[in-house]
Amino acid sequence: MKRTWLTFLTAVLMTVLMTVAAVAQEAAPVVDADTPLEDVPLDTVAPAAPGALTARDYLDSNDAGDKIELDWELSPDDGEGSCDVAAYHVWRSRSASSPGEIVAEVSSGQTHYLDQDLEPGAEYFYSVTAFDGTNESAPVVCAPVAGRVNLFQWSRISILALMIVFFGLVLVFTKLAERGDDLFVRRIPGLNAIEEAVGRATEMGRPVLYVPGIGEIDNIMTIASLTILSHVAKITARYETPLIVPTARAVVMSAAEEVVKQAYTEVGQPDAYNPDNIRYLSDAQFAFAGAVNGIMLREKPAANLYMGAFWAESLLLAETGFEAGAIQVAGTAMVSQLPFFVTACDFTLMGEELYAASAYLSREPKLLGGLKGSDWMKVVTIALMALGAVLNFMGFETFVNWFQTQ
Amino acid sequence: MRRQIPLALCFIAGLFMAVQYFIPHPTVQDTYEIVLGWLQTLLAFAFLLGTVSLIRMHFHKIRNRADDRAFSWVTLLGLVSMIGLGFLHPQHQLPGSPFNLMFLNVQVPIEATMFSLLAFYIASAAFRAFRARTLEATLLLVAACIVMLGRVPIGDLIHESIPAATQWILNVPNLAAKRGVMIGVGLGMMATSLKIILGIERAWMGGSD
């Protein structure tokens, strides 16, 4: 306790002296840059000690409890004053009685150090000194700390909280739907367009082309697309219109095969199913696009449906399809590709409409629950934003900061 | 067996991968890294599956004497030569190796050129599809024109405020719309993921047996 006071008093005294010196120097004529070195008096004055030091257990994504994080305040001589700090020394010790050894030299202006490869659970004593190249300031110390192995990532608590709210909403609506409550969902305009397109292909006696995007099976858009594919396959099975499904991923192809076969069976047309029409073309983006373009020009489908994850190939497909005279309906949640589909296709399911369409079409009450949950989560999100805005405006920034996680 | 086991595996894998995000404990994190390696390896195996499908398809075409079977030979030869060059040449990835030369001088030009076809298609789409039929369509085409002008020197020449207008469109209306779409899409993705993990959404399994 005594030592801290002494340090503090010294620091104050030093600061005052340095400030006076600095002011005096400022007033003195500017020293020429090439003044010989000998004229500079030998530095015998230690810089002021840095301000309050805190040490705490550091929590990272793979936390073995072997890291401790240190923060201190700049020495009054760092930057301001006489600018007499070259670096800070971080000292570490296993006992309170000795300062231990220097574990790091941190350059001036910095107030942070992460000490690693420590023994989990062991107590460490830290101190920090300011160093001007020759002289060491008095140390600033802090309470002993130990690294701990953590079981929860506290910095991600807001993610978990919102996830619980959201999943709660989804599950509640799913339960309601299962119980038979009538959940209203407005009809999605693009769905009529799909049916019309397939109808026209039937009238013209030409095939329907369904591209489920170039995403892998783990891409959520691909999953949504497979549900829509099942619906489309049922229509084509009924009308006995050929359905061509080119894919860019082998696993998506086998899933598509199953989905289409199943749909044909359900409608009572298992013999109309032609396995040759579900094709794997290529994993490479433009090789795939080139091959689909080839199908459009050579097999002349009258309706092209693009549903799923698309990248730059979107416009290549949509423009070739237009040139081939097909009616085209697209659906994707890839924001960067929406403008191209919106301009080049007859109808486009935009963003979330793709997921909504798949839930709507499946007509399974359980899937509608997710849609309802998402809707109410939007309301929650807006409310949180509004609350955040008001609190920010009133000066309480903690609330919004709580959401800025890593 | 046919449905229960895959659904259970899906649930376990999904739950673990979701929960590990919140648990920094080394045991969990090390397991996570091992499982992530499995998933990546599975992706590679799935890719090989595609190659097998590709070979089967083209063999089929050649055997059935399809009209364009000559091109099936082209595909198969390309495939075999790349595999041969890759596995027979020990340092296939080094610059100047035949494998790398084939990649840079055959695959890259074809793909880059197919990519650049987009410039032509953008022009034809502009002519035939950008119609000021409704207020919305008009806004789309006006915004597109301003941004296109604001990003090239000729925009500065026409009027000095065009680059500023471009920046405003990007930073205000564009930003607002993008954020809205992002939130909606994000919620849709999460809801679907949850349904997949819980076994409610089963489209990935295909048929019903």
Place this chain on the structure above:
Amino acid sequence: MNVFEKMLSIDRRWIFLAIGIAVIVPFFFPLGLPVVVTPPVESLYDAVDEIHPNDAPLLLSIDYAPATLPELEPMAMAILRHAFEKDVNVVVMTLHPAGYGLAERAMLDAAEEMGQEYGTDYCFLGFQPGTSAVILGMGVNIATVFPEDAYGTPLAEIPMMEGVRNYDDIPLVISLAGWSAAEAWVYYAYQPFGQAVGAGVTAVMATDFYPYLSSNQLVGLLGGMRGAAEYEMKIDNPDKGVQGMDSQSIIHIMIIILIVAGNIAYFGARRRKKLEEAEAA
């Protein structure tokens, strides 16, 4: 069929032809449209300009792959020409496996053009995998990450590398990348070591990089082919970037004309049709 209907039914291959001509012609007959230099380019230029000649080198990390070559290679050429013109030493390296040949090509072309000598004026470190580890490692000691240059000469034996140990001896790093490499330089060279970093990225990526500029994490930024064109204007050596700007300007104008023409034809044809219907009635 009236003029509007004829316009509407035009074969789109005429449009393709027009675009093709619009791209090719400026290569032979440059328009020389004035390119206004913007502040981010100006500050990158100044940063290169301030490096002492024949002293501590500029580190140019050519991190692009073939796909983004058209936008980024003109930047590499402009920066290399600027540095060589001022007799600034340059160390070239790459973080992208496919960037090796591209980096080497740009470096050799520029060096030959400006009469520079390998080893005394410039050198090529080649490729090392592991982006963040490479950048961090170089902050401690370049020779541990790249013990020898791309051609097998130990760094210690390269005259211009004498006294160059780590970032303390490198006044500026510039990364040219169509992927996250440019960000990696900010995270792993600027933040821990305070190394001055500049970047050149594609037009689509540029919007995401402005925040780094305003927070001074980047000393300067070149965005897309336009950025390259501006740099070429600064060094008074208009090349592919400026040339590209001509084609770029012409095509943008053409697309706008196409939009307008398409609309005139569409509304003209519709009006005509309505009038005819009215007459028939």
Place this chain on the structure above:
Amino acid sequence: MGTIIWTTIGAILTLSVYSFLYKDNPFYKFAEHLVVGISAGYYLVIYYYNFIDPNVVTPVFQLRLGDQAIGFGSGAWWLALIPGLLGLLLYTRFFPKVAWVARWSLGIYVGGYAGLGLSPVMQARVIEQIGANALPLTSVTNVLIVVGLLGTLAYFFFSMKHKGILGVFARTGIVFLMVGFGASFGYTVMSRISLLIGRVSFLLHDWLHLV
């Protein structure tokens, strides 16, 4: 000499692809089929050396031979058998009788990625947006951003018919969406044209040395 031959091959293939703009023809078909084969071979080699070899082959064989482990490192050698086994299960789909076994691997794959995506999506697409959009309505810009965002979200609200106040917001949302799409279109055009310029420059400069 080698360079000239390779550049000429690249140039001929480039022109073959461009010939598609005129119409579908054998040259384009050749390039199209060639790139399908070449890229399949390329990725097969790359995937093998980057995933299958370090994660399955090397650990299993090296450890059994008593050498140092690579890849999973700390894991026992049989751990590396798991991804290999799961991978092989995918191939049961070529045998209709046992095709359903492939679903075991698929389940882990689909479930794993679904779980992996949850939290990052929540963070990047929802939570960070809350922070970024908690804007006080003190400037025209802020008001416009907030109105645009509310409108867009209203457009994507499926639980009610778009009538009344919700209808007004949804209409506004569409306006913002369209301006946003126009802007994306405009700035994507620039990159795509750069690519075309790059290809033309390859033909005129690198191949023909005309300019």
